Structures are given as C-alpha cells and as structure tokens.
Amino acid sequence: MAGLCGSFKACxxxxxxxxPSVLDCDTAMLATEAARALRAGADYLHLDVMDGNFVPAISFGANVIGKLRxxxxxxxFDCHMMVAKPEEQVEQVAQAKAIHPDTKKNLLQFTFHIETTESRGKTQEVIxxxxxNGMLVGLALNPATPVEHVLPYLDQVDMALVMTVVPGKGxxxxxVDMMEKVRHVRAKYPEKDIEVDGGVKVHTVDEAAKAGAxxxxxxxxxxxxxxMALAISTMKRSVELYGNGLTEDKLSPLRYDKDLAGYAACDQCAWASYHPSQCLVDLVHWIPPIRRSNAGAFLDTPVPTDDLPPPAARRAAQVAARFLVQLGAPSEDVAKWSVDPEATLPSSTGSTGSGVASKASAMLRRNVTLFNGNEGEESKASEHKEHKEDDYDPSKLLSHEDTSKAHEEQDDYDPSKILNHGEEGKEHKEDDYDPSKILSGHGDEGKAHEEDDYDPMKILNHGDETKETGHEGEHAGEHGKEGEVVHGEKKEDPLKDVVVDPDSGHIxxxxxGQEIDPLTGEVVDDGSYIDEGTGLAIDPYQGRLYDPVTGQGND
Ligand SMILES: O=C(CO)[C@H](O)[C@H](O)COP(=O)(O)O
Incomplete structure (x- = not known):
C-alpha cells in the first residue's frame, strides 16, 4: 500500500x-559472525555466493549455507547467487530450506542475476x-542492466535486488544513480520487497530509503x-522514517553495542550470556578437556532479551549444551535435547532424564577420564557402581560437596558445583551463579552466598580442602587418576597468585607471566619469557608482549 507517509512518493x-552481508566478516567463523550481527539487531543474513566465473572471486557455496542453517x-537467508549458472545450484541451496516455527514464513530465498539467465532464455525457467524447490525468488540486476529487463518478471518474484555496486567484492x-531504478520499481510495486546491495552504510542508507528500498x-x-548495533539500528530507522513514513517517536530505538554487553561481549563464542564473562570461552579455559578446543563451534538461536537474567537452570543447560558439542555430540542432537533445558536438569533424586544436562554430564565424565589418561579405568568404574549414563551428576565429579544433601528443587542444580570445592553448606540461590567472577579473582569465600556471590574461581579451586568430602569413595575411585588430580591430598592451591589473561582467558x-594449568598448577610451556630490560613477558609464538602481572598486552 503506497502513500501512507505523504512526504515521499516512495512511501x-x-x-x-x-x-548484513557476511563477505566482510571473518568467514572462518561464519556462524559466530552471523550471530554477532543478529544479536546486534540484524533481521536476516545476506549470503554472497561467488563462483569465480560470474564474478572473479570465490566465496562459499550451498554446502556452507546448509551448515550455517x-x-x-x-x-x-537471502542467498545472493553471483554464479554463472544459477539453475545448477537450486537443488543444493534448497537443502537449507526452513520454515519459521511460529510465523510459518519461508526462511530461504534464492536470488539470482538476470544477466546470467536472460541471454540464455532461462529466466522464467529458473524462477x-x-x-x-520451495524457496522464495529474488531477481537481481547489475548497475549496467536497465531496470526494464526485470520488469516483466517482477510479478512472479518475491524481491527485486538493485545492485548499487558492480558485484564482486565488498x-x-x-x-546513488541506481536509486532511479529503485524508485521505478517501488512506484509500480508498493508492496514488494526491494533490496539494495553495495556501499550501503549509515551515511548512504537515506538515499536508498527515500527511493523506497x-x-x-x-x-x-x-x-x-x-x-555494529548502532549501524544496524540507524539504517533500520532510516527505512522506517523515509520509507514507511513513521514519526521519530515511532521509530525502532537506536541500539548500541554497550546495550548488548551481555550478548555481544564474547565475539569468539558469541554466546548470549547474562554477564559478559559468562561466555563459553571463559568457561572452557577452566575445563581442561575442552579448554583448548574451539569454543565458537556451537551456537543456537539468540536468547531473547526477556530471558535476562536467565534462570540458573537455563544457564547451566546452555553450558551443558556447549560442552556436548565441544565434546563431539552432533549439534542437531544437542538442539533436540535442548528443547526444554530446564526440564532436563538433574532432579532432586539424582535421576537426570534424557536431556541436555545429563548427556553433557555423561560426556564430560568420559572425557575427563580420557583426558587424564585413564581410559581403561572407566569401565572398571562402571562395574564398581552401577552408573546409568543419564544418572551421572557432574557436580559429584570434582566436587567436595556433601552429596547426601538432597537437591531441593530443579533449580538447585548449580553448575558451579561441577568442579567446585567451595562453601558447601551454604544455601545457593538461583542467581548465586555469577561467572563474571571467573576472571575477577578469588573473592571472599567465607562469606554467605548472596546474589552474585557465586565465584567461578572455585570451579577449579580446592577451597576448604580439609572438609569431609562425603563422596570420594563413591566417585574419586571410580575416576582413577582424575580422582587423584582433583580429590588428592591437600595441596597448595595452584590458583593462588595467578592472573587471568583478559584476552585469551589463559591462567x-x-x-x-607464564601460562599455568589450573588443575595441576604446572607451567604450560608456551615459550614465554620475561624481557629483563622492560620486565614485560614475551610470547614468541604469538608475537605477544604483555604485563606479567595483569596479563594485559599489546593485543
Ligand atoms: O554483493 C556484494 C558484493 O558483490 C556484497 O553484498 C556487498 O559488496 C556488500 O558489501 P559492502 O556493503 O561493503 O559494499
């Protein structure tokens, strides 16, 4: 419907x-980079497929799009097919088909260039x-192509893409002279999606918005x-203002990255988290079996803002989900198990059902055992006590807590106990869990737990070692060497006098200034040394120069 706003004909x-076009992100981290933009307010992803033929560059293809799905x-997903023979890729791209479960909208669009089909008489065939193949259709035209070439087909397609650069690179x-084409199409099709692509930024978007894109x-x-959030929200407001004719007070709010601190803080794992330092990257640095693996591998859909602060149970399940993927579980399965994470956490009976937390527990147990080189011990362990896989409670693995204490309610599951030797008698409140302290120091451990009192330093901290452990016989023996490392005799807290590198999370x-293993306290030899002249630590492999006390460096 045209004419709502009055002042612009393009209304x-x-x-x-x-x-966002992902061409210019770190495409090695595509899923994570996509998530970063989505959390910053992006509405969809523009995926540039380049075949080295229609355009000189090669980017990625249908396989990657399927993986991204x-x-x-x-x-x-708007798949911008900069390929010479789009018809050859239709079926493969269609593998990424999806329908939104709530809106029932089609989530996959195949946008091809008329320049690749018209001269071969194939435009209609490709449409x-x-x-x-169940996808929406976009029809693109290059700057050199007159708009008249696409007009005969626009009734049949879902979107017209007016290129505002010669395709090929970001x-x-x-x-700006392409805006005439946009105006032309908008005048004829007030209800059709019109996309512009190339050189659109906060300072050029107004032209496109005024033209009707x-x-x-x-x-x-x-x-x-x-x-990023400011750029995206600014561009969106431009379309709302000039295209939809909304008044200032009705525009989407401007957003800033800092507003998204909990979401956007960790670019590496892009885990939407309540607190910036609650991200998986921080956590994995504390979990030896997985801390050297790539934390960015798994990502689910963004956590909506009304989940803030998420309940401890959800957070625990999120951590668990990522453990699972880190430990090799197929992400499709994890997604299935994650459907209702709160319902699948260990219950008061210790029976954990079949959900994400229990799977993670079992896998974590296996991997901790393997990590400590005691593969054989695991089978012995299972003979020892009948462990159902799903019965495994990670809190018992490395914890000194009194496990005879009944879990009072589902949310009583406190992931801090996974590896925690801390103040066990205290009541944990749901929001006690504050991984922000992962990087913040040891805190006052004798204090009662209050909100935000959870200290993830205790994740691997031996805390009060003299305390009765309650379940060492039950578990430490079962896990062989792992038990030795974690449950062994009282020893000096290896985390005393340590600092955490705020960039890498290394301890x-x-x-x-040398990296140490948080479990054993041993130096992880990365070849770093202190430069006597400057007193700074040098990591020769990463070319990193850093303050050995604060861990802060030249990067
Ligand atoms: O199709 C494209 C290039 O062919 C890209 O989508 C486009 O270039 C986006 O990048 P930028 O906004 O930096 O121009």
Whole structure:
C-alpha cells in the first residue's frame, strides 16, 4: 500500500529489514559472525555466493549455507547467487530450506542475476525451478542492466535486488544513480520487497530509503564499524522514517553495542550470556578437556532479551549444551535435547532424564577420564557402581560437596558445583551463579552466598580442602587418576597468585607471566619469557608482549 507517509512518493509499508552481508566478516567463523550481527539487531543474513566465473572471486557455496542453517534455524537467508549458472545450484541451496516455527514464513530465498539467465532464455525457467524447490525468488540486476529487463518478471518474484555496486567484492562506493531504478520499481510495486546491495552504510542508507528500498544489505557498513548495533539500528530507522513514513517517536530505538554487553561481549563464542564473562570461552579455559578446543563451534538461536537474567537452570543447560558439542555430540542432537533445558536438569533424586544436562554430564565424565589418561579405568568404574549414563551428576565429579544433601528443587542444580570445592553448606540461590567472577579473582569465600556471590574461581579451586568430602569413595575411585588430580591430598592451591589473561582467558603465573594449568598448577610451556630490560613477558609464538602481572598486552 503506497502513500501512507505523504512526504515521499516512495512511501510503502514493506518492513524495514537489515541484512548484513557476511563477505566482510571473518568467514572462518561464519556462524559466530552471523550471530554477532543478529544479536546486534540484524533481521536476516545476506549470503554472497561467488563462483569465480560470474564474478572473479570465490566465496562459499550451498554446502556452507546448509551448515550455517544448523546454527541459525530460524533466520531468513537471502542467498545472493553471483554464479554463472544459477539453475545448477537450486537443488543444493534448497537443502537449507526452513520454515519459521511460529510465523510459518519461508526462511530461504534464492536470488539470482538476470544477466546470467536472460541471454540464455532461462529466466522464467529458473524462477519456476526455485519455486518448485520451495524457496522464495529474488531477481537481481547489475548497475549496467536497465531496470526494464526485470520488469516483466517482477510479478512472479518475491524481491527485486538493485545492485548499487558492480558485484564482486565488498567495500565499494554506493552508486546513488541506481536509486532511479529503485524508485521505478517501488512506484509500480508498493508492496514488494526491494533490496539494495553495495556501499550501503549509515551515511548512504537515506538515499536508498527515500527511493523506497526496504531490504538493506550492508557488509563493511556493519562488520567494519565500531558499533555494529548502532549501524544496524540507524539504517533500520532510516527505512522506517523515509520509507514507511513513521514519526521519530515511532521509530525502532537506536541500539548500541554497550546495550548488548551481555550478548555481544564474547565475539569468539558469541554466546548470549547474562554477564559478559559468562561466555563459553571463559568457561572452557577452566575445563581442561575442552579448554583448548574451539569454543565458537556451537551456537543456537539468540536468547531473547526477556530471558535476562536467565534462570540458573537455563544457564547451566546452555553450558551443558556447549560442552556436548565441544565434546563431539552432533549439534542437531544437542538442539533436540535442548528443547526444554530446564526440564532436563538433574532432579532432586539424582535421576537426570534424557536431556541436555545429563548427556553433557555423561560426556564430560568420559572425557575427563580420557583426558587424564585413564581410559581403561572407566569401565572398571562402571562395574564398581552401577552408573546409568543419564544418572551421572557432574557436580559429584570434582566436587567436595556433601552429596547426601538432597537437591531441593530443579533449580538447585548449580553448575558451579561441577568442579567446585567451595562453601558447601551454604544455601545457593538461583542467581548465586555469577561467572563474571571467573576472571575477577578469588573473592571472599567465607562469606554467605548472596546474589552474585557465586565465584567461578572455585570451579577449579580446592577451597576448604580439609572438609569431609562425603563422596570420594563413591566417585574419586571410580575416576582413577582424575580422582587423584582433583580429590588428592591437600595441596597448595595452584590458583593462588595467578592472573587471568583478559584476552585469551589463559591462567598465568602472576610473577613469571607464564601460562599455568589450573588443575595441576604446572607451567604450560608456551615459550614465554620475561624481557629483563622492560620486565614485560614475551610470547614468541604469538608475537605477544604483555604485563606479567595483569596479563594485559599489546593485543
Ligand atoms: O554483493 C556484494 C558484493 O558483490 C556484497 O553484498 C556487498 O559488496 C556488500 O558489501 P559492502 O556493503 O561493503 O559494499
């Protein structure tokens, strides 16, 4: 419907949507980079497929798009097919088909270039093929292609893409003269999605919005700016203002990265977290079996803001889900197990059901055993006591808590106990869990737990070693060497006098600056040494220079 706003002829009621082009992100971390943009407010992902033929560059193809779908099952993918023979890729791209479970909207669009089909008389054929394969159809035209070439097909397609640069790479300048094409299409199709792609940034978006574009692709304008959330929200407001004719007070709010601190703090795992330092990257540095693996491998859909602060149970399940993937479980299965994470946490009876937490527990147990080189011990252990896999409670693995104490309620499950030797008699409240302290120091451990009192330093901290452990016979023996390491005789807390490198999360010896293993206290030899002249630590492999006391460095 046109004419709602009056002041601009381009006025329409098509939804303003911002779709970051992932070409300019760190494509080695595609799922994570996509999540970063989505959390910063992106509405969809624009996926540039380049075949080295239609355009000189090669980017990625249908296979990667399919893999990305597993990470982002509810996100709209606009696949921009910069390929010479789009018809050859329709079926493969269609593998990433998805329907939004709530809105029932189709989440996959196949956008091909008319330049690749028209001269071969195949435009209609490709449109039909894309539809037969259950995808929405986008039709793109290059700057050099007159808009008249696409007009005969626009009735049949879902979106027109007006290229505002010559396709092939990101970071080019916006071609404002392409706006005439946008105006032309908008005038004829007030309800059709019109996308612009190339050189769109906060300072060029107004031209596109005024012309009537409602789907805004931006690559470097999103990924290479200081505040991604601000860039995205600014561009969205431009379409709402100039395209939809909304008044200032009705525009989407401006958002800033700092507003998303809990979400965006960790670019490496992009885990939406309550607290910045609650991210998986921090956690894995504390869990030897997995701490050297890639924390960014698993990602689910963004946690909505109304989940803040998420209940401890949900957080525990999220951690568990990531453990699972880190430890090799297929992410599809984890997604299944994660459907209702709160319902699948260990219950008061110790019976854990079949959910994500219990699977994680079992896998963590296996891997901890393996990590400590006692593979054989595990089978002995299971003979020892009849452990059902799902019965395994990770809290008992490395904890000194009194396990005879009944878990009072589901949310009583406190992931801090996974590896915690801390104040066991105290009542844990749900929000006691504060992994922010993972990197913040030892805190006052004798104090009663109050909100935010949870100290993840205790995750591997031996705390009060003289305390009766209650279940050593039950578990330490079962886990062989693992029991030795963790449940062994009283020893000096290896985490005394340590600092945590705020960048890598590695635990460093406060004096030498060398990385130490938090379980054994032994130096992990990374070849770092102290430069006598400057007193700074040097990591020759990573070319890193850092203060051995604070861990802060030149990166
Ligand atoms: O299709 C493209 C290039 O062919 C890209 O989507 C486009 O270049 C986005 O990057 P930027 O916004 O930096 O121009």
């Amino acid at each position: 329409h009621c098509c939804t303003a949507r911002i779709g 597993a990470h982002h099952p509810k996100v709209f 039909d093929l894309v539809k037969q 970071g080019q300048s916006f071609m 409602n789907m805004i692709v931006s690559g470097t304008g999103v990924y290479k700016v200081e505040d 460093l010896d406060g004096k030498s």
